Amino acid sequence: MARVTVLGRTFAGVAAAVRLARVGHDVTLVESPGEADALRRALGDTLGFPAPWRDLFKKSGRPATGALGLHGLDLVPDPDGAPTDRGDVWYADVDTLGEPAARAWRDYVDAADDTWQALRPLGLESELTPEAVERAGLHPRRSLAHEAAGLPHPALAERVRRLASARGLDPADVPAWWTARLAVERTFGRWRLQDADGTPRPASALADVLDDRLVERGVRVVETAGQDADATIDTRDPGVRWRRPPRFGRRDTFTAQLLARPALRDPRRPDVFHASASSPGGDEPWAQLLSGALATYAAHAFLTGEDIRPTNKALAR
Structure with missing residues (x-):
């Protein structure tokens, strides 16, 4: 049994900690003050894109x-979320924007799905x-x-700008390939937690479930x-953070x-691996879970020589 230290009580940190403990490692999670509240x-x-969450629980x-x-x-x-079909x-866009705009948006999100497929290996x-990155053909x-x-x-333009502005970012400072998030949203929709009687609960309640998983797997949490x-x-x-590129040069x-x-x-x-909100996969909670999974596979291979990467990708479900 190898000793592994995970720095940060983050989505990636919790994911890596419970996955590594599940395959037999002695794991210590080091948290800083306020990280647990920030995660909530x-x-x-x-929640968006539930497959990485399901994969995390299944693999841990x-x-x-x-x-x-x-x-x-x-x-x-989420019954109040945008339609995913x-x-x-x-039809919703035809009613509100007219057929030409609806057609333009349908084709645009179809193209965004191609971008999403290109981003998945990155x-x-x-x-x-x-x-x-070169194979993906991303516009620099x-x-x-x-x-x-x-x-x-x-x-339609506002829908695209909001991908950045809703996060406090200037759309000019964010790469065009963020439009892939439109395809993810249309494909997987938004999800919510509810009680047994159907009463909605905030997704932050999931933090308690993650805390239980840390305990179940015997992960020590220290400061x-x-x-x-x-x-x-x-x-x-x-x-x-992303920043606007210069007009010329590479x-x-x-x-x-x-x-x-x-x-x-x-x-x-x-012996050191990195997975965070600044990792190439992105800062969405589900993306951090996947970054944590990649760090798990790399660390386990380093420690044991064993490849535990799944043959069935979590993103495909």
């Missing part, structure tokens, strides 16, 4: 249905590499502001790291910024 706040009221012990059931909870589609989206399903300078400007209806770990996974967010483009984000493997220390 980040969960908000609803009792599946999600059973784990939630112990708390009297169930995960169900392609036809329902079409730090979500597998480790980011320069070769993978195009931003969400450019995308919004090219849409034929103001309401000070020891010095005797065989491997370390650092999930503390260094706060890397430096500091969006693709260059993507490749400059904290790599899964520390180039200076083979």
Whole structure:
């Protein structure tokens, strides 16, 4: 049994800790003051893309249905969320925006799904590499502001801009490939927790279920790291943010910024791995879960030589 230290009580940190403990490692999770509360706040009221959550629970012990059931909870589609069926989206937009705008939006989100498929190997399903970025064909300078400007209806442009503005970001400072989130939302929708009697519960209640999983897996939670770990996974967010690229040159483009984000493997220390909200996979809670899973696979392979990467990708479900 190897000793693993996970730095940070984050989505990636909890995911890595319980997964590694499940496969037999002695895991210590080091949390900083306020991290547990920050995790709850980040969960908000609803969840997007439930598959990584289900995969986390399945790969660390009792599946999600059973784990939630112990708390009297169930995960169900959010009835107040936007429609996810392609036809329902079409008819809703025809009613509110007219057929030309509805057609434009349908085609636009279809194209965003192609972008989503290109992004999946870039730090979500597998480790980011320069070769993978080149194969993905991402535009190095195009931003969400450019995308919004090219849409034929103001309401459609606002939908794209809100991908950034809802997070307090300028659309000109965010890469165009963030439109993939539109495809994720249409495909998987929003989900919420509810009690046994159907009363809605905020998604932050999921934090209690995660706390239980840490206890079940025997993960020690401390405030000070020891010095005797065989491997370390650092999930503390260094706060890397996107920034508007210069108009000319190859430096500091969006693709260059993507490749400059904290790599899964520390180039200076083979026993240190990174997974955080600044990882290439992104800062969404579900993306951090997947970054934590990648760190788990890499750390376990380093410690044991065993490859435990799944052959059936969590994102496919």
